[in-house]
Amino acid sequence: MGSGLPLFPEAASTMAGRVDALYLFLVLVSVFFGLLIATLVVTFAIRFRRRSRDERPRPIHGSAVLELAWTLIPFGIVMVIFLWGAEVFFAMARVPPGAMEIYVVGKRWMWKTQHMTGQREINELHVPVGMPVKLTLTSEDVIHSFFVPAFRMKKDAVPGRYSTEWFQATRAGTYHLFCAEYCGTKHSGMIGNITVMEPAAFQAWLSGGATGTSLAAAGEKLFQDLACITCHRSDSEGRGPRLEGVFGHPVSLASGERVMADEAYVRESIVNPAARVVAGYQPVMPTYQGLVSEEGLMQLVAYIQSLGGPATAGPGAASEGRGQP
Incomplete structure (x- = not known):
């Protein structure tokens, strides 16, 4: 999903494919049952319509098999969605060991990031490809939301508390960063870029932007x-x-x-x-x-x-x- 369809952003993280697969499953289930119900409504409306004023329908005594079928089948589908969604949720919540740590502060209307080695960026973030990155987010004023569509990652930055999110980029390139929580008159301008670099290029960038103070x-x-x-x-x-x-x-x-x-x-x-x-x-x-x-x-x-x-x-x-x- 993603790069082949213009309606979806590029998939550029380890979690993107898993999120897309779950989303596609939900869409297919919804489309299937939507069409099934619409077809049955039209079919039953035509087949069992009242043909004369004197016509009386035959009594329906019910079917235990039918009752069990339309109870157990939806229950099974819902449990699949729940377990699959829980598995993806916990995978997104658990930060892999050894992840590179970056602190992020949201402020109207910018994103300020700090690397552990001292580098600071505004509305930009440079990370290496293939390495887990842990983000610790907070806000100086109102609620913001750190959203990178290509990584299928969105996390709120809340004033007065820390929230944690992680990602691991799989492709070098530049990806859009948005604030996905309305935060004021210039909310639409609170944007930036995530630049994913090859490890050697990232180390060169770190060396070139060294501040001398971690x-x-x-x-x-x-x-x-x-x-x-x-x-x-x-x-x-x-x-x-x-x-x-x-x-x-x-x-x-x-x-x-x-x-x-x-x-x-x-x-x-x-x-x-x-x-x-x-x-x-x-x-x-x-x-x-x-x-x-x-x-x-x-x-x-x-x-x-x-x-x-x-x-x-x-x-x-x-x-x-x-x-x-």
């Missing part, structure tokens, strides 16, 4: 500028927990819950630190809501993600070796 390094500088290091010390003597090794591990909270320290958790801990307090610590951290931009938050997340080594969550949780930002 996303994690920029986050480390911001971490120091905000004096976060005063409380989050590496010697466990600060008023906040250590951050080394926290990312990607469970964290014990004062409420007794355990949550995963992912991008969303780290962001919430910066803008609303009292929402989830680490066990053994007091809610003394001030909020940085409005003081740090979404790009700055992503840099801090990248920095905390880059921290390795064992971590402690402080008193009461040190034995678990995990903590909270």
Whole structure:
């Protein structure tokens, strides 16, 4: 589907063919039953029409076989659609290990992207062919939707939270990027391009556009500028927990819950630190809501993600070796 039909965009990702196959199945099922029902309605209307005013129809006693048939057959078709759709959904939701990470911020009316190596782009994104790419999306103002038709990929960028999507391009080329959620008067102009390059060409592009400061390094500088290091010390003597090794591990909270320290958790801990307090610590951290931009938050997340080594969550949780930002 796709490149051979002008009604459909080119299929240029590993998921495109699977999405198209499911879509084509849904269309064929809909067309088949639509024609079948229309044909039966016309046929029955003609065959069983009332031919005279005195005519009386014969009583219908029903058929158990017919009842089972028109119950089980649609049920089976619906279950096929459900299981097939669930399989495609989970495949799109699970990010492959080793995916290249890119942060995306939507803002009226542009897309701002940041590579982990420091490169920044506006309304453009350069990626290598054949490599999984993980996108972490958010918005600075209203809801946007990152939509690349050739990849059959669409994900909302919501203010105040992170959403994750991934794709793996299969063909080098330039593909359209749209905002698929109405976001204001210039919504139609919030467009861009995804440039898929051969690996060698992509590495050359990275080298040519090097900024000298990776996303994690920029986050480390911001971490120091905000004096976060005063409380989050590496010697466990600060008023906040250590951050080394926290990312990607469970964290014990004062409420007794355990949550995963992912991008969303780290962001919430910066803008609303009292929402989830680490066990053994007091809610003394001030909020940085409005003081740090979404790009700055992503840099801090990248920095905390880059921290390795064992971590402690402080008193009461040190034995678990995990903590909270």
